Amino acid sequence: MNIVVLLRALRxxxxxxVNRRAQKIxxxxxxxxxxxxxxxxxxxxxxxxxASAGGSVAALAxxxxxxxxxxxxxxxxxxxxxLWVKDEALQPADxxxxxxxxxxxxxxxxxxxxxxxxxDVLDADLAQVGPRLAAAQGxxxxxxxxxxxxxxxxxxxxxxxxxxxxxxxxxEIGLPAVxxxxxxxxxxxxxSAPSIMRAYADLQALDVVSPAELGLDQAALxxxxxxxxxxxxxxxxxxxxxxxxxxDVVAQLAARLQR
Amino acid sequence: xxFTFSPQHAALRRMLRDFCQQELRPRAAQVDHTGxxxxxxxxxxxxxxxxxxxxxxxxxxAGAGEIGYCILMEELNRVxxxxxxxxxxxxxxxxxxxxxxxxxxxxxxxxxxxxAGRAIGAFGLTEPNAGSxxxxxxxxxxxxxxxYFLDGQKMWITNGPIADLVMVLAVTDPALGAHGGATVFVxxxxxxxxxxxxxxxxMGLHGSPTSVLNFDDVRVPKExxxxxVGLGFVTFMKTLDIGRVSLGAAxxxxxxxxxxxxxxxxxxxxxxxxxxxxxxxxQFMLADMATEIEALRSLVYRTAWLVDTDRPFVKEAGMCKxxxxxxxxxxxxxxxxxxxxxxxxxxxxxxxxxxxxxIGEIFEGTNEIQRIVIASELLQxxxxxxxx
Numbered sequence: 001m002n003i004v005v006l007l008r009a010l011r012x013x014x015x016x017x018v019n020r021r022a023q024k025i026x027x028x029x030x031x032x033x034x035x036x037x038x039x040x041x042x043x044x045x046x047x048x049x050x051a052s053a054g055g056s057v058a059a060l061a062x063x064x065x066x067x068x069x070x071x072x073x074x075x076x077x078x079x080x081x082x083l084w085v086k087d088e089a090l091q092p093a094d095x096x097x098x099x100x101x102x103x104x105x106x107x108x109x110x111x112x113x114x115x116x117x118x119x120d121v122l123d124a125d126l127a128q129v130g131p132r133l134a135a136a137q138g139x140x141x142x143x144x145x146x147x148x149x150x151x152x153x154x155x156x157x158x159x160x161x162x163x164x165x166x167x168x169x170x171x172e173i174g175l176p177a178v179x180x181x182x183x184x185x186x187x188x189x190x191x192s193a194p195s196i197m198r199a200y201a202d203l204q205a206l207d208v209v210s211p212a213e214l215g216l217d218q219a220a221l222x223x224x225x226x227x228x229x230x231x232x233x234x235x236x237x238x239x240x241x242x243x244x245x246x247x248d249v250v251a252q253l254a255a256r257l258q259r
Numbered sequence: 260x261x262f263t264f265s266p267q268h269a270a271l272r273r274m275l276r277d278f279c280q281q282e283l284r285p286r287a288a289q290v291d292h293t294g295x296x297x298x299x300x301x302x303x304x305x306x307x308x309x310x311x312x313x314x315x316x317x318x319x320x321a322g323a324g325e326i327g328y329c330i331l332m333e334e335l336n337r338v339x340x341x342x343x344x345x346x347x348x349x350x351x352x353x354x355x356x357x358x359x360x361x362x363x364x365x366x367x368x369x370x371x372x373x374x375a376g377r378a379i380g381a382f383g384l385t386e387p388n389a390g391s392x393x394x395x396x397x398x399x400x401x402x403x404x405x406x407y408f409l410d411g412q413k414m415w416i417t418n419g420p421i422a423d424l425v426m427v428l429a430v431t432d433p434a435l436g437a438h439g440g441a442t443v444f445v446x447x448x449x450x451x452x453x454x455x456x457x458x459x460x461x462m463g464l465h466g467s468p469t470s471v472l473n474f475d476d477v478r479v480p481k482e483x484x485x486x487x488v489g490l491g492f493v494t495f496m497k498t499l500d501i502g503r504v505s506l507g508a509a510x511x512x513x514x515x516x517x518x519x520x521x522x523x524x525x526x527x528x529x530x531x532x533x534x535x536x537x538x539x540x541x542q543f544m545l546a547d548m549a550t551e552i553e554a555l556r557s558l559v560y561r562t563a564w565l566v567d568t569d570r571p572f573v574k575e576a577g578m579c580k581x582x583x584x585x586x587x588x589x590x591x592x593x594x595x596x597x598x599x600x601x602x603x604x605x606x607x608x609x610x611x612x613x614x615x616x617x618i619g620e621i622f623e624g625t626n627e628i629q630r631i632v633i634a635s636e637l638l639q640x641x642x643x644x645x646x647x
Contacts, residue, residue: 072270190278193271193308193321193331200267201322 001055001150001175003045004109006102006117006129007074008035009066013122020232032066034073037118041181043188044148045116046078052150056080058109062101062211063091071206075199076191082206083109085214087221094225095128101221102133104214112176114158119144119180127180134178142173144182264326271312271327275334278307287339290466291611294458296345296421297466304342305376310349314358318366319374325501325566329508329559336512340615341466343509348417348467349373351505352623353380356426356443356498360486369424369445381422383413383446383472384495390415391628394437394492398474400429400444405481407431407444409452409474417622419455419470422448427474428491437492443485452477463614500573502623504566507559507579510587510619514555517587517594517612518548524598535597544593551586558582574636581629584619591616 015031018024034042042059049055059074061067062085071082085101093101106112117130127143134141142160151157151172160179162169173179191199199205211221242249264272286297304310313328314320321327328350335343354373357366357380372378389395398411409429416425425446432440446453456471486494522545525536535541562579565572591612595602602609620626635645 069266069270072266073273076270076274190274190307191270192306193274193312193323193327194316195308196270196274197267197316197322197327200265200270 001049001052001113002109002111003049003055003057003114003116004106004112005038005042005045005057005059005074005079006115007038007042007059007061007067007070008118008121009033009061009063009070010035010121010123018232020234023230023232025230032069034070035118035121037120037122037181037183038070039118039188040183040186041116041118042074042077042079043186044145044181045114046189047186048114048148048150058083058112060102060105060109061085062087062093062098062105064088067091068206068208072199073191075202075205076196077189078191078195081109084206084208085211086208087211089221090211092227093221094223095126095132096224097221098129099132099136101211101214101216102129103136104216105209106137108209108214114148114175115139115178116148117178117180118183120183130178130180137176137178140173140177142171142177142179145179146182146185148179148181264330268323268326268330271321271323272330272334274307275309275331279334279338283335283342284338287341288608288611290339290341291615292465294465294468296341296468300342301345301376301379304346308374309346310376311354311370311374313350314354314370314374318358319371321374325504325563326560328505329563332505332509333512333515333559336509337516339466340509340513340612341464343512344417344464344467345379345421347502347505347509348382349380351502352382352498353418353422353424353426355501356382356494357445357485359497359501360443360494361445365445365482365485373424378423379418379421381416381418381425381472382495382498383416383425383427384499385415386412387414391625393495396428396430396437396441398427398429399433400431400442400479402431402481407442407479407481407484409444409446409477409479411474413472413474415459415469415622416455416472417467417469419472420458420468422455424448425453425472426485427472428495431488431491435489439489439492441491442488443491443494444479445483445485446474446477446479450477450479461618463611463616463618499624500576501566503576503580503629504559504562504572506619506623507555507562507576507583510580510583510616511552511555511559513587513612513616513619514548514552514583514590517590517609518545518552520609520612521545521548521594521597524601541597544597548590548593551589555579555583555586574633577624577629577632577636580619580624581626581633584616584626587616587619 009032012031012033015029016025016027045057049057057079058081059071059079060083061070068084071084075082131141145160146163147161149159151159157172160171242252290297308321311320312323312331316322373380386396400407400409427444427446431442452475454473458468458470525541528535559579562572562575595609595613598609601607
């Protein structure tokens, strides 16, 4: 089974702060990290490939240097191949553009039986790429899978377990397919120290291409969504303290409950 | 000048930070409380290649050099100084002596197991009558046929009770003594006649077992001579020189942990109607801690760079250990003061950090010895040779 995992690097929450009064983000350090749910998706892919004979994992990311870093991390964790669609402009790209890039990249990787990606993205969280890609390819899509494995009974199908309120639900889908993986599922393995050093020492660790090399022109890369600005709601305050004698407090509480 | 870490070292740190925060930190209090090293996490660390970070991949190491090793020690000591001490003794002095001076055959025999954590190493130098005066060792090795027989005692040996291999310095020629008459042996601890004493009851580093090692006619084949016969003292001194750099890195981690804990606390704790972060007396302590830590970081990683680029580093290594251990002691002491009564509570980690930090000024060469090393290097530069 050829599995492709989509990875997205984003600004580390520890590297910026939000000033609500100024309605601005202040970036302290240039620090990026792999989107947490993508990390879980990568682990799910490695575990699934490890469990099936002839399984392979290719990691795919688009953007600038942080995307490359995410791919090195994937190689160190055990992904056999990594494709970096290198273009700074793709870092904040919208779902439609990313979907087009991924479609072309899949062709370059020689197709895929399964595409995995994180169900949540820490910053924008628009949840667009998964369903868009599935629709464009005409493949089934399952959202927020908790566990993926080869379907026990039927050959060439995939079982996806979803977390539902009060229990789990198992669904079966045919391949090829797109499955997004729930954050906090599939605890990622740690790359070993030797494999980290080897990944960076390997000059062929990443296959680097430009969007143009994938046959994408400027029109294909034009965003559909315009970014007008950012707005931050006021911080929520929790609770209210009722003061006074016991009788006062009870009376105040009753008044509030009646309101 | 480029002060950035290479991408692979940054990635190594990221992995270590995650591992230490998520896996090691939750176990640190238990390790201290029970006085037992956590075998499960040590096995896991072995699988992740953390027992051989600086050594070349040819021998099963990670090939991350001294800089990578300093990153390891800094991150470990941030969360669990006991575990850091186990790794420090294992890599920094035991396996390092083999890596520096062992024959290719001896390295092939033992380093892969050491790097994978399948064998834990210890470094046997100190004796009841030979501490700072390391040349006064008495443990005797006598050649009979194709093997040496070791007789005597080592003391205060980190990893003593859990070691599978001990690198031991023994006197092979009493007429010459340590200078020319001492030799290093790799001793497998399952050899008849070897025994480790009970773990010492220490003030800190409770999870890092330290003990006496008894050698009662322990037979060691000739092939297990590490380096050249008679030149063991040189091997051990060279090993200690390089070990001081990573020890500085460990103290850096301890000092940083103290500062980070303090920063969290001064924001959370209010007195006189506002967070204590507003008090200038607190701010001065934070500023002093941060400044000393930054100075230490620069010294440690520049010295690691000297090591990795084959430049002379002995003076700077002594400085790493000296400045590092004193900085860590000062920082954790200030952190304890900032935390007030909570600082001395055994329910909270500051007290453990304070107990764990103090040995830094003593082991692997007391700070007085470091000052002698630094001074002798300084004086040598102007042509003056001093003798202890």
